[in-house]
Amino acid sequence: MASSRHGVRVGASVARARRIGKEDVIAAAKIEPGVPPSCAVLTPEEMGRADRAAIEGGIPGFALMRNAGRAVARAILARFRPCRVAVLCGPGNNGGDGFVVAAELAARGWPVRLALLGEPAALTGDAAEAAALWDGPVLPLSPAVLEGAGLVVDAIFGAGLARPVTGAAAETLSAWAGLPIVAIDLPSGVSGLTGQVLGVAPRAALTVTFFRLKPGHLLLPGRLHCGETLVAEIGIPASVLDTIRPTAARNGPDLWRDVLPRRRETDSKYARGHLTIIGGTAMTGAARLAAASARRVGAGLVTIAAGDAASAATYRAAEPGVIVSEAPVSSLLEDERRRTWLVGPGLGRGARTSEALAALLASGRSVIVDADGLSVCEGRPDALRGAALLTPHAGEFARVFGPVGDDKPDAARRAAAATGAVVLLKGADTVIAAPDGRVAIDAAAPPDLATAGTGDVLAGAASGLIAQGMEAFPAACAAAWAMGEAARRVGAGLIAEDLPPLLPRALAAL
Missing domain, CATH: 3.40.50.10260 (YjeF N-terminal domain)
Structure with missing residues (x-):
């Protein structure tokens, strides 16, 4: 049976091949995926x-x-x-x-x-x-x-x-x-x-x-x-x-514990990864929530790319540890250390979102697409090829790929195969699917997470783990699991702002 390390090798091979060329992607994808026996679902x-x-x-x-x-x-x-x-x-x-x-x-x-x-x-x-x-x-x-x-x-x-x-x-x-x-x-x-x-x-x-x-x-x-x-x-x-x-698993630590980012005495903030979030000009809270969760799961640097001076002022008045930039995306992409980008939370469906998404996908960086970044691709799943991770809820999924239908894992797998990205299909029964056929079902999220902003926290947490070097599939699984654990620590009355400070405790408990 394939071990968790085997599953990670498959993901790493595909990621390396994606940077090399299409033929290598096809060759790497032929490696048969597997999941740890302890969490296999048949x-x-x-x-x-x-x-x-x-x-x-x-x-x-x-x-x-x-x-x-x-x-x-x-x-x-x-x-x-x-x-x-x-x-x-x-x-x-x-x-x-x-x-x-x-x-x-x-x-x-x-x-x-x-x-x-x-x-x-x-x-x-x-x-x-x-x-x-x-x-x-x-x-x-x-x-x-x-x-x-x-x-x-x-x-x-x-x-x-x-x-x-x-x-x-x-x-x-x-x-x-x-x-x-x-x-x-x-x-x-x-x-x-x-x-x-x-x-x-x-x-x-x-x-x-x-x-x-x-x-x-x-x-x-x-x-x-x-x-x-x-x-x-x-x-x-x-x-x-x-x-x-089997390629299906119940999401849990056995699936990704071994590949969580490890702290080293020689680490610098750059070694722990730099995440850049395209910030909205009206709904600024979404990018702020994503930034907070990315930092809490260990990303060394987080930048919010503001769309104008007014929103930049709002971002700067918030968390002092977040970098705020008014530079255009094209200028920020010149910094090779900016390897991981999150696009979508609070952005709106205008030209700025479409242009930023296209530029990022063309850059070869690790791109996580959420919310409006998905909605601007309505009916055009090909527009998302090159992304590392997509994080739709059912409505956003339907806009891009069509209705989820009765078989949620099959729908997520088909979307992952069509785009080459890991797909985290959110819900009370979240499904995470990889292009190589692996799928994880997260059935432990409490209903308290059904409140505004929790999706932004989840996107930020997954992005922060990817920025530190995790492959997209285990990062998405770990982020979804940690969200559920954090939510249980809050219980009734939970709001999205409660979650980021509790994410490191959830992961540290492992």
């Missing part, structure tokens, strides 16, 4: 391959199913008092897990009622073997099965569901309101690939999945249907990831 298709690899390696499929059902039963016993349980099974392996759960709970004296979607005679393979463990009646799946139940175990469909739920399953799913639900793998009706609700899905109190998380556990709205999510090991060896080589 699509339903990849999870199927993991199951098959384990079985081919000598672990019986029924043993995996039995281990899965027992893991769910243990989770129930640890969290709920004995009560009447309705176990609802589907016709596939998810239903087989449900039969194991029913047998385990009944053996411990819990009153269990089991219902099946379809006929017992239609069960095959491991699911049929699991059904043989259950010696009670098998009822047809219907809302009537829920009568008198104090707990429901949802084993109808798993993560691989790809079509809307209909018929008896939909009727029963719709009747679960008010009952505590334990979902096996994913709440039935939630797509494991996209997190979308396919027709109808219950909201579980607990979801028990196996081996690794799936995208549907992290993406909205699926994440809201999962409740507490527990990942259980069922005997699949981690070595199967060596052949699967």
